[in-house]
Amino acid sequence: MSEKGKIGIIGSGLIGQSWAMLFASVRYNVVIYDVDYEQVKNAHNKIKNELEIMEKNGTLRGNIGAEQQIALIKGVSTLEEVLKDAIFVQECIPEVLSLKQELYGLIDKIICPQTIISSSTSTFLPSHLSEKMEHRNQVIVAHPVNPPYFVPLVEIVPSEWTESWIVQKTRSIMEEIKQSPVTLSKEVPGFALNRIQYAILNECWHLVNDGILNVQDVDTVMSEGLGMRYAFLGPLETTHLNAEGFTNYTERYANSMHGVCQHFKAPPKFEGPLVKVIADQLNSKTPLEDLQKRRLWRDQSLTKLSQLKKYNNY
Numbered sequence: 001m002s003e004k005g006k007i008g009i010i011g012s013g014l015i016g017q018s019w020a021m022l023f024a025s026v027r028y029n030v031v032i033y034d035v036d037y038e039q040v041k042n043a044h045n046k047i048k049n050e051l052e053i054m055e056k057n058g059t060l061r062g063n064i065g066a067e068q069q070i071a072l073i074k075g076v077s078t079l080e081e082v083l084k085d086a087i088f089v090q091e092c093i094p095e096v097l098s099l100k101q102e103l104y105g106l107i108d109k110i111i112c113p114q115t116i117i118s119s120s121t122s123t124f125l126p127s128h129l130s131e132k133m134e135h136r137n138q139v140i141v142a143h144p145v146n147p148p149y150f151v152p153l154v155e156i157v158p159s160e161w162t163e164s165w166i167v168q169k170t171r172s173i174m175e176e177i178k179q180s181p182v183t184l185s186k187e188v189p190g191f192a193l194n195r196i197q198y199a200i201l202n203e204c205w206h207l208v209n210d211g212i213l214n215v216q217d218v219d220t221v222m223s224e225g226l227g228m229r230y231a232f233l234g235p236l237e238t239t240h241l242n243a244e245g246f247t248n249y250t251e252r253y254a255n256s257m258h259g260v261c262q263h264f265k266a267p268p269k270f271e272g273p274l275v276k277v278i279a280d281q282l283n284s285k286t287p288l289e290d291l292q293k294r295r296l297w298r299d300q301s302l303t304k305l306s307q308l309k310k311y312n313n314y
């Protein structure tokens, strides 16, 4: 048992497992609960396996070995046990609003005043999860990016009633586990990551729909162009460096940028025959039966990128 506090994980799927590994890497005692206790046992085996592999290939996080990290992670079979004395509980159950609201109703009856309830939700606003709760001021969203072990961004999203100490403490816990948190000042649909991602997807859809580029070439624009910079700089600092600072960038390019944007189309509904056109082109490169192989390649590439970024800090 480590001297650090207890972290609870609710839901032992892909994201629950990643959070468990991140918390254990900095010596938290991690307790995992799932409605289906078999899933907890499976998750523990998968975590053990992954941590041992990462220790062998030198990508394990933290400064204690895999065996010690595994020993910090325990499974429990009731909601009471996962919540009891926890300083922070990360909810990772499926993205179904009614399911989450039902769980938050049960949590509301047992939760202590010092426990933070944080949701991994990608799409639901924290106010929608917590509005009916007596303890709604203890609920926040900490949205990870898949795979969280290698992609460190976490979006911290409070509702209007989330207490400020909850926001600050959540951020400091995310920093402690060496993720890269950003804190939204208030909840907005899509948070920040998906608002930016959807703006990009809208334009990709239109470029293919208008016959300007095929699917492979649209992806090349990002993976061999913008994405190369964005992995290090982000779009705003990119503009700062592409002129003599951001002010000069706007002086040089504001008119042409605004002019190009006049040609942007309304957001598509992502339906109709183009879905098949795009899917066929993607499938011809990566057939559905090869998705897992490609995901492994993605995770290995992200591991190398995150190592490069660590050593490349300016």
Ligand SMILES: NC(=O)c1ccc[n+]([C@@H]2O[C@H](COP(=O)([O-])OP(=O)(O)OC[C@H]3O[C@@H](n4cnc5c(N)ncnc54)[C@H](O)[C@@H]3O)[C@@H](O)[C@H]2O)c1
Pocket: 010, 011, 012, 013, 014, 015, 016, 033, 034, 035, 036, 039, 091, 092, 093, 094, 095, 099, 103, 120, 121, 122, 123, 143, 144, 145, 146
């Ligand atoms: N998978 C991703 O790429 C990703 C990325 C960021 C955020 N998220 C979010 O993380 C959350 C979890 O996603 P996931 O992919 O790990 O889901 P998953 O379906 O892999 O796992 C969910 C787990 O929750 C368990 N569960 C279901 N109902 C429960 C309940 N009432 N109490 C306790 N356990 C319960 C299930 O048995 C399952 O083991 C979702 O909100 C999702 O939107 C997912």
